[in-house]
Amino acid sequence: MIILISIIVGLALFFMIGVSARSALQAVAPAHHKPTFRDMPLTASFGLAVILFYIFVAVFAPLIAPYGESEVLGAQFLPWASPHYLGTDKLGRDMLTGLIYGARNTVGIAFATTALAFFVGSFLGLWAALVGGWLDQSLSRFVDALMAIPALIFSLLLLTIFGTSVLTLILVIAAVDATRVYRLARSVAQGIVVMDYIEAARLRGEGMWRLIRREILPNAMAPLVAEFGLRFCFVFLAISALSFLGLGIKPPTADWGSMVRENATLITFGDITPLLPAGAIALLTVAVNFVVDWQLHRASGLKE
Amino acid sequence: MNEIWRMIGQRLLLGVLTLFIISVVIFGATELLPGDLARELLGQSATEETLAALREQLGLNDPAPLRYWNWLAGVLQGDFGMSMATQKPISELVGARLGNTLFLALYAAALAVPFALLLGVLAALWRNSIFDRASNALALTAISFPEFFVAYTLILWLAQSGLFPSMVRITGSTTTGEMLYMAFLPALTLTLVVTAHMMRMTRAAIINLLASPYIEMARLKGMSPMRVVLRHAVPNALAPIINVVALNLAYLITGVVVIEVVFVYPGLGQLMIDAVSNRDIAVVQAITLIFASAYVLLNLLADVLSTITNPRLMHRK
Numbered sequence: 001m002i003i004l005i006s007i008i009v010g011l012a013l014f015f016m017i018g019v020s021a022r023s024a025l026q027a028v029a030p031a032h033h034k035p036t037f038r039d040m041p042l043t044a045s046f047g048l049a050v051i052l053f054y055i056f057v058a059v060f061a062p063l064i065a066p067y068g069e070s071e072v073l074g075a076q077f078l079p080w081a082s083p084h085y086l087g088t089d090k091l092g093r094d095m096l097t098g099l100i101y102g103a104r105n106t107v108g109i110a111f112a113t114t115a116l117a118f119f120v121g122s123f124l125g126l127w128a129a130l131v132g133g134w135l136d137q138s139l140s141r142f143v144d145a146l147m148a149i150p151a152l153i154f155s156l157l158l159l160t161i162f163g164t165s166v167l168t169l170i171l172v173i174a175a176v177d178a179t180r181v182y183r184l185a186r187s188v189a190q191g192i193v194v195m196d197y198i199e200a201a202r203l204r205g206e207g208m209w210r211l212i213r214r215e216i217l218p219n220a221m222a223p224l225v226a227e228f229g230l231r232f233c234f235v236f237l238a239i240s241a242l243s244f245l246g247l248g249i250k251p252p253t254a255d256w257g258s259m260v261r262e263n264a265t266l267i268t269f270g271d272i273t274p275l276l277p278a279g280a281i282a283l284l285t286v287a288v289n290f291v292v293d294w295q296l297h298r299a300s301g302l303k304e
Numbered sequence: 305m306n307e308i309w310r311m312i313g314q315r316l317l318l319g320v321l322t323l324f325i326i327s328v329v330i331f332g333a334t335e336l337l338p339g340d341l342a343r344e345l346l347g348q349s350a351t352e353e354t355l356a357a358l359r360e361q362l363g364l365n366d367p368a369p370l371r372y373w374n375w376l377a378g379v380l381q382g383d384f385g386m387s388m389a390t391q392k393p394i395s396e397l398v399g400a401r402l403g404n405t406l407f408l409a410l411y412a413a414a415l416a417v418p419f420a421l422l423l424g425v426l427a428a429l430w431r432n433s434i435f436d437r438a439s440n441a442l443a444l445t446a447i448s449f450p451e452f453f454v455a456y457t458l459i460l461w462l463a464q465s466g467l468f469p470s471m472v473r474i475t476g477s478t479t480t481g482e483m484l485y486m487a488f489l490p491a492l493t494l495t496l497v498v499t500a501h502m503m504r505m506t507r508a509a510i511i512n513l514l515a516s517p518y519i520e521m522a523r524l525k526g527m528s529p530m531r532v533v534l535r536h537a538v539p540n541a542l543a544p545i546i547n548v549v550a551l552n553l554a555y556l557i558t559g560v561v562v563i564e565v566v567f568v569y570p571g572l573g574q575l576m577i578d579a580v581s582n583r584d585i586a587v588v589q590a591i592t593l594i595f596a597s598a599y600v601l602l603n604l605l606a607d608v609l610s611t612i613t614n615p616r617l618m619h620r621k
Contacts, residue, residue: 003461043441145325149596152558153576160580160588161334237450241562244452245577260452264566267456270464278453285448293444 018042021049040294047290054284057103065100067093070252080273087273090262091251095273101254102277107284109170109249110236116174117235118228121181126212126220128182129189140186143179151176152238156247164247173238177231184227188220222299229292233285240281256281312608319604326596327379330589331372361388362586384590389582394590397575402594404474405564405571408487409556412494417549420499424506424545429533431511440507443500451559455493455566462489472569490567497559498552505548509541543610550606554599 022045025037037045057064066083067073071093078088086095128136146154158172192198193216201215242248243257251258256277263274342358343350358364363371378385384394427436446454463470472486513519514537522532538545561573568574572591579587 043444145322145329148322148326148600149329149592150554150558150599152561153592153595156561156576156580157330157333157588157592160583160585161336163583164581233448237448240450241452244450245562245565245580247577247580257450260456264456267459268463268470270460272460275453275456275460278450278456282449282453285450286445289444289448 014046015042017049018046021045036298043290044294047287047294050283050287051291054103054107054287057100058107059104061100061104065097067097069097069101069254071097086276089259093254095259095276098254098259099256099277099280102256102259102280105249105253106240106243106256106281107236109166110232110239113170113174113239114177114228114232114235116170117177117231118181118224120174121178122185122220122224123212124178125182125185126189126216127208129186129193130208130211130216132193136186139182143182146176146179147183151180151234152241155238155242159242159247164250166249166253169239169242169248173235173242177235177238180234181227181231185220185224188223189216192216192219226292226296226299229288229295233288233292236281236285308612311611315604315607319600322600323597326600327376327593328372330592330596331375332368334585334589335368361386379590379593385586387579387584387587389579389584389587394587397587398572398590398594401570401572401575404569405560405573407483408490408494408564408569408571409553409560411484411487411491412498412556413553415491416495416499416502416552419495420502420549421506421545423499424503425510425533425538427503427507428510428514428537429529431514436507439503443504446496446500447504449497451493451497451562452566454496455490455563458489458493458496459566462492470567472567474570487569490563490569493563493566494556494559498555501555502548502552506541506545509544509548510537513537513540539613542613546610546613547606550602550609554602557595557598 019042022037022040022042025045025048026034029037072091073088073094074092076088076090076092078084080087084094084096086099089095089098124139128139155172155176159168162168162172198211198215201211239248240257243255244261246261249255249258259277260274266273342355342362342364346354346358363374375385382395384398386392387394387397390397423439427439430436459470462468468489469486470489472490474483510533519532519536522536560571561576563569564571564573565577572594576588576591579591
């Protein structure tokens, strides 16, 4: 019964947020972008609204949160009641505060990691496609070898060697994901480097960096942007999984993955508190996926 | 028939080559560390004697190629060396748990593959219907959920009411029936995680084919939609379906790590996490190699199967 009610409430919320976000975006958007937002599916507008909400919470975390990030306020595992609306955690820290700061820490770290993986991966991919020859061959075979090991397992191996800290976490995940970005960037760029205008630019004597930045990158942007969204989801889930396993972001830094881990015992007493940070992770990845799905659909020009 | 065997032989050789390269990567990764592995493992406060003892134990005084050769020779004979944390042979630690992990992965596969194929075929058959749209949205949602979210939701829902146990305790006297009962929740979690992707790909592969002229021909002959999909579309969509099934079974292997921790399941994943926190590098290397081999083997199998199901690939000109 409770499940049925929560499904209905969830669907109602989804439609409300989706419809209102779509009309709000349509009102705000400049005139020539209005049709884009008018035709967007409900899932996409819902996704955009959720992403904007997360960004808002992450930026203004210290203003919204009722307490300090790692302030110990009293007894552990308090129930949901004022002044701790979502109770307290294992160390007696306010759960709501943890969730709000988690938006800043978890999402921020995942974003930085994705950006790093993207910068390295797409630069190497475009470079390999442009130069070709032995550089392309050796880089690609090296990436092939790394990709034959499952991503999570390979990150675990690297974390064992380099130790677990936030910096190594970022570097390790970025390195593992850069191999995937490299593949895509290289295959996209290979279609571009054979074009006549690249030949012309080479004859003009343009340097390698300028060729990549001014000639190839603008034409490879659309698939790379969609890949950025997908990659962010993978990175975000990987970091959360590692934090959940106790190998990623560690307390006192508020983080959703480790919050699930610390409060997991509550679930055996029928308390849904540990599901809140897990749900926060799930909601953001769903939202990003919805938006990416819409973008891919738009880019492919499919009309069903 | 000969051609099949020759192809399988070629793929096997390639697989062995891949595994060799993987073993170099796994072993070589320790060489990336700037400075001394022994000091990194023991910390700054370690005395010179303990450092020397650990270097001796890990064989760090030998040059890297020699150490790699010794390690590889040991692995090929089923000897992965000693675990530093527990001082037991790794093959002993791994042996007991490998069976448990394989059991869980096979259990989940047995649930997920028929379920995903059925959903995919039905979604393709009733394209753009409510069923199709709902299952697509649900699948996209399920893909984006972290495994532990699914796992804890299921625990809250199914274990709270006492239907299934939320922890897996395996002793010597546990029967297969009890195993199936106890491992149901972890297997169900894995199923939900991988079904979505398989279902979406099955649907896409079939829908791609539905636009071809021979399908239109079959329709014009007055065949029922079910027969068109099952007899005409599915056989030609087998290759991509087999590939995505294998890819997801390979994904099961990594997904198993998180889920084993949630359900306290005594498998390889849990062993690996313990080894990573203890920085027990030899154990982590051994398990990485096992997981990677399973991954390579599954991909190999998919490659062979999808070639066999497609006559055009079998008789290439």
